[in-house]
Amino acid sequence: MDTYIGELKMSDEFTKIENHSHALYRCPICGADAELWELDDERRGIFKFVACSRKEDRQLIEGIDCPLVFPEPTGFYRATQREAIRAWNEFAQAAEEARLIRNEIEGG
DSSP: OOOEETTEETTSEEEEOOOOOOOOOOOTTTOOOEEEEEEEETTTEEEEEEEESOOTTOBOGGGOBOTTSSOOHHHHOBSSHHHHHHHHHHHHHHHHHHHHHHHHHHHO
């Protein structure tokens, strides 16, 4: 019997892409560094994605798990490194802007 995490089959191959020249925004949820990954999904093909680096220590302050350690494929998986990084950075920037607006509203 196959084992799945969400939509991902455990036999799929994940490879961390170490040497890339693109700037990655930090995780907008927990502030950890972000990492670029490649997934070879035997059903759908090869995808690149950016994820939160906080894997060993998933429990954050106040006991919240970071949902971006293994993001859902529909949200961040892209065909190229450049597209994956752009999607992540746009999301992270929008999340940060929303947080700043929320803080301004709550504080003001």
